[in-house]
Amino acid sequence: MxxxxxxxxxxFDLLDPDAPGPALLLCDHASNAVPAWCAGGxxxxxxxxxxxxIAWDPGAAGVTRRLAQELRAPAVMSRxxxxxxxxxxxxxxxxxxxxxxxxxxxxxxRDAGPAEVARRRALAYDPYHDAIAARIDAMLARGTxxxxxxxxxFAPKLRGKPPRPWHVGVLWAHDDRLAPPLIARLxxxxxxxxxxxxxxTGRLEGDCMDRHGTRRGLPHVLIELRNDLIADAPGQxxxxxxxxRLLAGLIPVAGDA
Numbered sequence: 001m002x003x004x005x006x007x008x009x010x011x012f013d014l015l016d017p018d019a020p021g022p023a024l025l026l027c028d029h030a031s032n033a034v035p036a037w038c039a040g041g042x043x044x045x046x047x048x049x050x051x052x053x054i055a056w057d058p059g060a061a062g063v064t065r066r067l068a069q070e071l072r073a074p075a076v077m078s079r080x081x082x083x084x085x086x087x088x089x090x091x092x093x094x095x096x097x098x099x100x101x102x103x104x105x106x107x108x109x110r111d112a113g114p115a116e117v118a119r120r121r122a123l124a125y126d127p128y129h130d131a132i133a134a135r136i137d138a139m140l141a142r143g144t145x146x147x148x149x150x151x152x153x154f155a156p157k158l159r160g161k162p163p164r165p166w167h168v169g170v171l172w173a174h175d176d177r178l179a180p181p182l183i184a185r186l187x188x189x190x191x192x193x194x195x196x197x198x199x200x201t202g203r204l205e206g207d208c209m210d211r212h213g214t215r216r217g218l219p220h221v222l223i224e225l226r227n228d229l230i231a232d233a234p235g236q237x238x239x240x241x242x243x244x245r246l247l248a249g250l251i252p253v254a255g256d257a
Contacts, residue, residue, distance in 0.1 A: 011035075011124040012131045015068050015075040021139055023251050025075035026132060026150040027064040028088040028208050029057035032081045037123060043083055044107025054101040055081045057153040059230030064151045066240035071251070073149075074139075076132050078124075083109065085120040087128045088152075090206020096125075103159040132212050147178065147251045148213045148220035153227040154199050169195030169224035171202030174214055178221035178250055185246045199224065219251075 013030070032055040034041050049055065061077060068075040078087055082098070083106055089096045097117050099109045112120075139146045157163045168186060172179030179202075186194045202209065202222055213220030223243065230236045 010079055011127045012079055013075075013077040014131060014135070015065065015077065016072075017074050017135065017138070019068070019072050019074045020144070021073050022144045022147050023067075023071045023073035023247075024132075024135060024139065024146040024148050025064050025068045025071070025073050026148060026208065026212075027057070027060050027075065027077040027152075028086075028128075028150065029082045029152060030061035030064065030077040031079050032056035033079060034081055034084060035124070038080075038084050038120065039108035043081070043109065045083075045104065049104050050081070052102075052104075053153070053155040053227060054098075054104055055083050057082075057151075058227045059225065059236055060151045060153045060227075062233065062236035063153075063225065063230055063240050063243075066237055067149070067151065067243060070240060070244045071247075074135055076128070076135060078128055080124045085117070085125045087125055088208045090204070090210075091121065091125070093204075093206060096121075102155075129208075129211065132208075136212060136216065136218070146218055148209065148218055149178075149247070149251075150209060150220070150222040152222060152224045153230060154224050156226055156228050164199050164226070165193050166195040166198055166224075167192045167226050167229060169198050169200070171197055171200060171209070171222040171224060172220075173203045173210065175218075175220055177219040178247075181250055182221060182223075182246060189242075189246075195224070 032050050034043055064075055064077060085097055097109050097112050099106055136146050170179050170183045183194055183196050186192055209220050209222050225239055230239050
């Protein structure tokens with residue numbers, strides 16, 4: 001698990017930037033780290049809360065790393081907790097800096113006003129999105145059409161809510177080049193409950209896929225994996241292998257895009 005209270009100010013990891021692609025892997029909620037520049041590296045939550053899904057997407061980073069390796073693709077991954085600032089929200093979204101999440105009050109965010117939000121944007125949110133845009137530009141410049149694949153995870157159950165039935169969800173809005181055929185292939189596996197824009201909707205204006213996929217006309221899909229299925233290395237490896245197999249033919253092989 002990524003360590004909490006990391007002093008490292010780097011807001012993102014860039015994996016294998018010169019990989020041929022054409023997939024470009026993204027992981028918006030790869031880390032639960034709180035940089036030292038944010039509330040002294042402590043949001044006022046317990047270690048147990050910081051390990052929960054409210055602070056990051058458990059398992060998503062491991063799946064992303066394996067996918068990037070198997071697909072010979074670059075990857076951009078966050079290095080800060082979604083509770084510092086959420087890179088999968090539009091810049092004007094009121095939940096950009098969460099004050100309450102799944103029953104937990106975030107003490108260091110309680111009084112975060114516009115100036116603090118702007119500071120966090122400049123130090124974490126904007127550099128993360130700039131890194132994605134730069135990687136897209138570099139791939140386009142060499143004649144490769146990036147196919148964006150964003151990896152997330154979700155909790156099997158929220159506090160006070162019934163268990164979620166899905167094993168995996170595929171989130172999408174207007175672009176139908178990757179999401180609908182992937183949903184069909186996942187359902188054809190026969191052993192999965194597959195959500196189509198569940199447990200969340202992919203139709204959020206200004207979110208990461210809207211910003212870098214829809215607005216740039218690029219093929220894209222957001223995949224949500226139930227986090228108990230990818231809680232350890234074997235689970236992450238199994239799901240990465242399954243996704244590589246199911247994405248075959250939907251994303252061109254390296255050198256063909």
